[in-house]
Amino acid sequence: xxxxxxxxxxxxxxxxxxxxxxxxxxxxxxxxxxxxxxxxxxxxxxxxxxxxxxxxxxxxxxxxxxxxxxxxxxxxxxxxxxxxxxxxxxxxxxxxxxxxxxxxxx
Numbered sequence: 001x002x003x004x005x006x007x008x009x010x011x012x013x014x015x016x017x018x019x020x021x022x023x024x025x026x027x028x029x030x031x032x033x034x035x036x037x038x039x040x041x042x043x044x045x046x047x048x049x050x051x052x053x054x055x056x057x058x059x060x061x062x063x064x065x066x067x068x069x070x071x072x073x074x075x076x077x078x079x080x081x082x083x084x085x086x087x088x089x090x091x092x093x094x095x096x097x098x099x100x101x102x103x104x105x106x
Contacts, residue, residue, distance in 0.1 A: 001056050001092070008054030011099035014041060015085065015106030016059040023059045044105070053103075056093050060084040 005011070016023050025031060030039030037043050041057070048055055060081030064074050075091075078084040 001096075002049065002054050004052075005054040005056070005093070005096045006098055008052060008097070008099050010052060010101045010103070011054045011056065011093075011097050012045075012048045012103050012105060013089075013093065014045070014055070014057045015104065016057065016061065017106050023057045054097060054099055056088070058085055058088050 002008075016025075024041045024045070025039060026041060027039045032039070045055055045057075061084075062075075063078040063084060064072050067073050075084060075087050077087050
């Protein structure tokens with residue numbers, strides 16, 4: 001989550017879509033063969049940030065997160081990717097954002 005989540009008018013929610021992939025990476029092999037600009041979300045995230053978007057990167061294949069204190073916390077009702085996304089939206093993103101334009105990328 002970006003720091004401007006509660007003040008941005010535009011929000012980009014990125015859904016990591018591969019089991020075993022790390023958030024921010026579209027393809028490990030592309031990163032290794034062609035560099036971060038080809039295989040990571042970095043160019044997209046940097047462009048969105050430069051345009052003032054708030055950004056949330058979700059990993060629906062995970063059921064835990066690291067809080068602001070650096071503690072690993074379980075995401076309740078996150079037994080499936082669908083439940084993970086719904087829980088992240090309901091419990092973390094929606095209560096904090098003021099964005100009126102919301103975009104999903106997955």
